[in-house]
Amino acid sequence: MTDLPVFGVLGGGLIGMSWASLFLAHGAKVIVVDPRNEAAAELSTFLAEAWPNLRALGLTETDTWGPVIVSPDISALGEAEFIQENAPDRIAVKKDLVAELEKHIGPEVIIASSTSSLKASDIQAGAQHPGRILVAHPMNPPHMVPMVELVAGQATSPAVVDRAEAIYRALNRVPIRVKKEVAGHLANRLTSALYREAVHMVAEGIADVEDIDKAIAYGPGMRWALMGPHLLYHLGGGAGGYRHYLEHLGPTQEVRWGELGQSALTPELQEKLIAGVERELAGQDRDTLVHRRDAALVALAGIKRDHGL
Known part of the structure; x- marks a missing residue:
């Protein structure tokens, strides 16, 4: 799909690799940032195992995936138009990453957190552009389980939630809007x-x-x-x-x-x-x-x- 954004995947662990495989299956450009030396090799192995399932699900018709950038440097996300953040579920870590990320991306770039329990309001507190931050929590593994919970924070722009929902729908996900912030969201x-x-x-x-x-x-x-x-x-x-x-x-x-x-x-x-x-x-x-x-x-x-x- 040519109308999809350039996806940045911040955190290349199990959830991040799963998101990356979904984005790649739809033909999007993907940049993965993870500080670990083994991140690129792990992603390659994950993609080789995930790709037959992505084909079987009808999410791709190609035999293999396109190029993907893997970098330890968060500045590599400067080109990204949509960030899927998958860092450890600790609020201090999330807020520090948002602060660093905002040095390298434009104010219009959405930051969607995969957090399983934290609130968007807490993640966006102190951010330069808090309105572009929301929770977009999947069920593991995101490339195979279609549900995505969208939860706005107190400062999240309604237009950002609308845009995020449209993007996830284009990825054949099933977005669910959670109306009130609670620890652990809905699922x-x-x-x-x-x-x-x-x-x-x-x-x-x-x-x-x-x-x-x-x-x-x-x-x-x-x-x-x-x-x-x-x-x-x-x-x-x-x-x-x-x-x-x-x-x-x-x-x-x-x-x-x-x-x-x-x-x-x-x-x-x-x-x-x-x-x-x-x-x-x-x-x-x-x-x-x-x-x-x-x-x-x-x-x-x-x-x-x-x-x-």
Whole structure:
């Protein structure tokens, strides 16, 4: 796509490499800045593994990617027209990078942060041009999971959010506008709510790690891959829909809410959780599991597309 901006990827870790592969798949020029000596080699390996999936998803028709600049020097982003920032989730680090970045880019260049929990208002505090800063948080891996959460800060220009949304839509992403700043935005708060109860169940001896994961993967997780909780409960309400569900089964939800728990992640509990995952892996290495996950995500995307979901 020739109408896409020149993308700057600030931070070439796992999320940054995934973003870079998506941008390259759409034919955009990409500049990656990362201080590590191994960043270029890691990106090359990542692209070689990601490219067949990007082709299978229909995000590119080319056999390989175009040139990509990888530099340790933040001044290399001077040419960028849109910055996807992927630095560690520490506010001091983010603010220092924004201050340095603003020395090299024009005031119209958007800075979109991939932060999983920080607020745009905190990141933009003290910036020369705070109106161009917003949160654009993906789910991992961004090149395969299409959702992007857009969260404006107190100083973010509405026009910047509109422009960012248009760019992500051009990249075949599904932008979601979060109306209010909260730690963790939207999707991570939902996943954290489930994870809190999953950890609590292990701590209380209600179920083992393996069975909790099976319960999600072979139960509600199969439905969640197709539609969200509100729509699912609408279907669960039969002919009366969501109204019938809430009237007749809403009270049972409230009972369960009242019994939900929270357990401290003590060293002992952490070891118990890790041991459970190791039993669940049954000798599978992480890379094999990643490849299986990615292949399933490609297939799932096709199923959702074919069924209009």
